[in-house]
Amino acid sequence: MATTSAKTPAAKTSAAKTPATKTPPDASRRSERSRRAILRASMELVGEVGYNKLTIEAIASRAGVGKQTIYRWWPSKAAVLLDAFTQTTDEAQEEYAQGLPDTGDLAADLRQVLHATVDEFTDPAFEAPYRALAIAGAADAELAAQFYERLSEPGQQVYERRLRSAQEAGQIDPDLDLAFAVEFLLSPFQQRWLTRYGELSYEFADRLVDMALRAFAPRG
Amino acid sequence: MATTSAKTPAAKTSAAKTPATKTPPDASRRSERSRRAILRASMELVGEVGYNKLTIEAIASRAGVGKQTIYRWWPSKAAVLLDAFTQTTDEAQEEYAQGLPDTGDLAADLRQVLHATVDEFTDPAFEAPYRALAIAGAADAELAAQFYERLSEPGQQVYERRLRSAQEAGQIDPDLDLAFAVEFLLSPFQQRWLTRYGELSYEFADRLVDMALRAFAPRG
Amino acid sequence: MATTSAKTPAAKTSAAKTPATKTPPDASRRSERSRRAILRASMELVGEVGYNKLTIEAIASRAGVGKQTIYRWWPSKAAVLLDAFTQTTDEAQEEYAQGLPDTGDLAADLRQVLHATVDEFTDPAFEAPYRALAIAGAADAELAAQFYERLSEPGQQVYERRLRSAQEAGQIDPDLDLAFAVEFLLSPFQQRWLTRYGELSYEFADRLVDMALRAFAPRG
Amino acid sequence: MATTSAKTPAAKTSAAKTPATKTPPDASRRSERSRRAILRASMELVGEVGYNKLTIEAIASRAGVGKQTIYRWWPSKAAVLLDAFTQTTDEAQEEYAQGLPDTGDLAADLRQVLHATVDEFTDPAFEAPYRALAIAGAADAELAAQFYERLSEPGQQVYERRLRSAQEAGQIDPDLDLAFAVEFLLSPFQQRWLTRYGELSYEFADRLVDMALRAFAPRG
DNA sequence: AGTTAACCGAGACGGTACGTCGTGTCTTAGA
DNA sequence: TCTAAGACACGACGTACCGTCTCGGTTAACT
Numbered sequence: 001m002a003t004t005s006a007k008t009p010a011a012k013t014s015a016a017k018t019p020a021t022k023t024p025p026d027a028s029r030r031s032e033r034s035r036r037a038i039l040r041a042s043m044e045l046v047g048e049v050g051y052n053k054l055t056i057e058a059i060a061s062r063a064g065v066g067k068q069t070i071y072r073w074w075p076s077k078a079a080v081l082l083d084a085f086t087q088t089t090d091e092a093q094e095e096y097a098q099g100l101p102d103t104g105d106l107a108a109d110l111r112q113v114l115h116a117t118v119d120e121f122t123d124p125a126f127e128a129p130y131r132a133l134a135i136a137g138a139a140d141a142e143l144a145a146q147f148y149e150r151l152s153e154p155g156q157q158v159y160e161r162r163l164r165s166a167q168e169a170g171q172i173d174p175d176l177d178l179a180f181a182v183e184f185l186l187s188p189f190q191q192r193w194l195t196r197y198g199e200l201s202y203e204f205a206d207r208l209v210d211m212a213l214r215a216f217a218p219r220g
Numbered sequence: 221m222a223t224t225s226a227k228t229p230a231a232k233t234s235a236a237k238t239p240a241t242k243t244p245p246d247a248s249r250r251s252e253r254s255r256r257a258i259l260r261a262s263m264e265l266v267g268e269v270g271y272n273k274l275t276i277e278a279i280a281s282r283a284g285v286g287k288q289t290i291y292r293w294w295p296s297k298a299a300v301l302l303d304a305f306t307q308t309t310d311e312a313q314e315e316y317a318q319g320l321p322d323t324g325d326l327a328a329d330l331r332q333v334l335h336a337t338v339d340e341f342t343d344p345a346f347e348a349p350y351r352a353l354a355i356a357g358a359a360d361a362e363l364a365a366q367f368y369e370r371l372s373e374p375g376q377q378v379y380e381r382r383l384r385s386a387q388e389a390g391q392i393d394p395d396l397d398l399a400f401a402v403e404f405l406l407s408p409f410q411q412r413w414l415t416r417y418g419e420l421s422y423e424f425a426d427r428l429v430d431m432a433l434r435a436f437a438p439r440g
Numbered sequence: 441m442a443t444t445s446a447k448t449p450a451a452k453t454s455a456a457k458t459p460a461t462k463t464p465p466d467a468s469r470r471s472e473r474s475r476r477a478i479l480r481a482s483m484e485l486v487g488e489v490g491y492n493k494l495t496i497e498a499i500a501s502r503a504g505v506g507k508q509t510i511y512r513w514w515p516s517k518a519a520v521l522l523d524a525f526t527q528t529t530d531e532a533q534e535e536y537a538q539g540l541p542d543t544g545d546l547a548a549d550l551r552q553v554l555h556a557t558v559d560e561f562t563d564p565a566f567e568a569p570y571r572a573l574a575i576a577g578a579a580d581a582e583l584a585a586q587f588y589e590r591l592s593e594p595g596q597q598v599y600e601r602r603l604r605s606a607q608e609a610g611q612i613d614p615d616l617d618l619a620f621a622v623e624f625l626l627s628p629f630q631q632r633w634l635t636r637y638g639e640l641s642y643e644f645a646d647r648l649v650d651m652a653l654r655a656f657a658p659r660g
Numbered sequence: 661m662a663t664t665s666a667k668t669p670a671a672k673t674s675a676a677k678t679p680a681t682k683t684p685p686d687a688s689r690r691s692e693r694s695r696r697a698i699l700r701a702s703m704e705l706v707g708e709v710g711y712n713k714l715t716i717e718a719i720a721s722r723a724g725v726g727k728q729t730i731y732r733w734w735p736s737k738a739a740v741l742l743d744a745f746t747q748t749t750d751e752a753q754e755e756y757a758q759g760l761p762d763t764g765d766l767a768a769d770l771r772q773v774l775h776a777t778v779d780e781f782t783d784p785a786f787e788a789p790y791r792a793l794a795i796a797g798a799a800d801a802e803l804a805a806q807f808y809e810r811l812s813e814p815g816q817q818v819y820e821r822r823l824r825s826a827q828e829a830g831q832i833d834p835d836l837d838l839a840f841a842v843e844f845l846l847s848p849f850q851q852r853w854l855t856r857y858g859e860l861s862y863e864f865a866d867r868l869v870d871m872a873l874r875a876f877a878p879r880g
Numbered sequence: 881a882g883t884t885a886a887c888c889g890a891g892a893c894g895g896t897a898c899g900t901c902g903t904g905t906c907t908t909a910g911a
Numbered sequence: 912t913c914t915a916a917g918a919c920a921c922g923a924c925g926t927a928c929c930g931t932c933t934c935g936g937t938t939a940a941c942t
Contacts, residue, residue, distance in 0.1 A: 495896085634798050
């Protein structure tokens with residue numbers, strides 16, 4: 001998947017949108033070694049200096065790679081970072097693939113996962129590049145679309161599945177729009193994190209679950 | 221009102237304690253004419269070229285001002301914009317001062333205000349600089365603190381007051397933490413706007429109000 | 441000829457010894473086109489605006505070149521001008537290569553050459569950059585060394601050779617230190633030119649030759 | 661003399677040349693304290709940082725004076741320095757007023773004075789400002805005129821007087837143009853000093869005297 | 881003795897240029 | 912043909928000084 005994902009944005013911007021720009025590079029000749037080094041260097045540097053001070057030149061230098069090799073395969077700094085981040089988390093995210101825990105106790109299950117998410121968003125190694133991408137996405141709609149398609153949506157669908165299970169069990173309102181419900185549950189969390197306005201604690205997560213479940217409850 | 225960077229007076233008072241920091245400028249000699257021109261130029265330019273392409277040089281040039289005059293009074297591009305935005309909205313925000321409408325019908329009142337907010341966040345003249353500040357705040361914690369103190373908090377307190385009125389009227393749970401409730405109500409809105417993930421419509425606002433009020437309702 | 445700053449190769453060879461100094465650029469990749477344009481623009485501009493108002497930015501702009509390309513290859517404004525001047529005069533100076541005229545009449549030969557030199561120092565196209573270099577050299581010892589090595593010394597040796605011929609012919613004191621004699625002959629000329637204190641005329645040149653030859657004459 | 665001399669250039673540039681520029685300041689109200697502090701600071705700073713890095717702002721700051729006080733009374737950085745230098749040397753130069761020594765032995769007398777001059781031009785406290793003025797004069801003809809009128813000429817006339825005495829004593833050619841002779845004698849000295857090309861030693865001075873006296877000798 | 885017009889220290893101002901950094905493109909040599 | 916290396920034209924950065932222009936606050940000199 002890694003190689004494919006890396007190619008997609010480049011192909012998209014140069015081939016799919018504009019009809020004929022600068023014959024695209026031959027992906028089969030691409031150096032896997034360089035690709036890895038670039039992604040690795042990006043992740044390291046974004047953690048060390050932050051997104052605003054992250055430069056293509058520094059990435060190239062750290063990766064021992066020519067600048068052109070970056071420009072050839074990625075359309076922007078943010079695209080590199082998105083690939084780098086995707087690759088890193090893809091490995092760790094296989095646990096998500098099996099879905100949220102489903103013990104029958106919805107509140108407990110949600111709390112557990114949100115606690116794990118609190119831990120994640122508190123870990124600088126995860127936080128720095130993720131924030132960088134969120135910022136880049138806020139500034140650039142096209143990047144935002146990719147960001148959400150590749151990172152946010154998969155996570156939200158996992159929540160949605162757990163809510164569906166609860167809905168089928170009659171624990172929440174059968175008319176509830178589940179996608180909207182997930183948005184409702186997670187937005188305060190994401191907002192707090194992004195704005196740093198308020199603590200991102202287990203207690204906050206718990207209150208969030210409480211509040212959301214009151215909203216989701218079957219109508220009396 | 222004529223607030224400059226919030227940092228300047230702080231730096232001045234602590235100047236005796238810390239040895240360095242380049243003697244702060246004499247605010248009483250400041251040119252009001254230049255200050256206005258700079259704020260005005262910032263607002264114009266951020267609308268024309270966006271935050272990333274907004275340069276200090278362009279602001280100085282448009283304002284007919286030396287670059288140093290900007291660097292003398294503001295620590296960063298974002299700080300200029302924050303002042304500019306604050307100044308612009310302060311004038312228009314006096315309506316907020318009298319609080320949200322209070323017809324007794326909480327849902328209707330909230331919907332009305334959120335519709336107005338939808339309009340605001342759909343207007344490019346407001347949206348461009350506000351997004352710029354949100355992004356800058358996401359990247360810089362210190363700026364974020366000023367941003368929320370000067371722009372977000374005042375708005376949230378207005379909502380909080382309306383909820384308190386409803387709480388006193390027994391329309392919502394008497395144990396509800398109102399600050400948290402406001403956060404819960406507004407976060408999905410802000411998140412949609414910032415990420416552009418989903419439509420920012422009246423209908424969305426209405427669903428938000430419905431969902432929130434179910435969560436806020438007095439416990440059976 | 442294509443001499444760049446005389447310092448560059450020296451810096452290169454000593455790079456292994458000294459730890460710092462920002463890895464020198466690769467001279468083999470240097471753009472000849474840009475180099476020429478820079479030297480040309482320097483000569484034009486120094487004539488138009490004078491040395492004090494000569495700026496790197498103006499040179500870069502006139503040459504259609506980035507500022508960095510100048511800073512990459514020359515350590516200072518004066519070094520650029522020295523190269524520019526050297527290049528310009530090298531072409532014209534091939535006449536000097538064949539030495540001074542030697543008709544047997546020393547006084548006549550010296551007068552002839554000094555008259556030519558008067559013409560040269562009266563021509564603004566020559567005078568402006570040369571004065572600029574002389575001034576820069578007076579202020580900066582390191583530049584002065586290059587200035588004299590590349591511009592003054594070659595000229596003086598030509599005079600010295602002519603005096604040697606006269607010495608061998610018994611026309612001047614056999615014990616005379618010829619280098620000193622040349623210095624003695626030319627200094628009043630150079631001093632008048634630099635200070636503008638007194639006219640720089642053929643007549644002055646003639647009196648100079650007369651006076652010098654009286655000093656150089658074989659001792660009775 | 662000091663107060664008068666300080667006023668002269670300002671009056672000259674603003675009143676004598678242009679018919680009506682900015683009514684000149686009232687010299688009688690001038691602060692002697694500030695004037696002294698400025699001249700003193702100039703001399704100090706030119707020794708510390710050199711002429712090129714000498715700034716009006718630094719002089720004003722060191723002297724504890726507003727910038728305007730400098731701009732009010734002097735037309736340029738060089739003019740300040742010229743006054744500063746003149747003032748400093750005026751005190752020491754009273755010895756010159758009584759002329760060169762006249763023991764009857766011209767060569768010995770010239771050597772003695774030139775040795776003293778070598779010492780002077782070797783002393784950084786004298787050399788730095790004098791070089792600064794020479795450089796400024798080379799770049800600016802108007803300043804050069806003042807420089808020579810106030811510093812060079814008086815010295816040269818002292819030499820001229822000594823040569824006249826020797827001429828009257830029949831020791832040198834009665835037809836010799838004495839002003840020219842002085843120029844001839846001193847130019848190699850000044851040239852060596854300005855260009856740093858060659859040592860400025862007693863021995864050099866002696867050779868200079870020898871050479872010059874051979875040129876000045878009565879014709880056989 | 882009080883008024884007043886100047887100089888004075890201070891330093892903000894509109895500018896120009898500095899020397900550096902990073903961008904995205906282009907060129908060269910090597911695998 | 913892709914790659915590492917890096918020179919290139921360009922644009923912006925944040926700083927240093929320029930010379931001009933207010934500000935109060937002293938100071939003389941003249942009412």
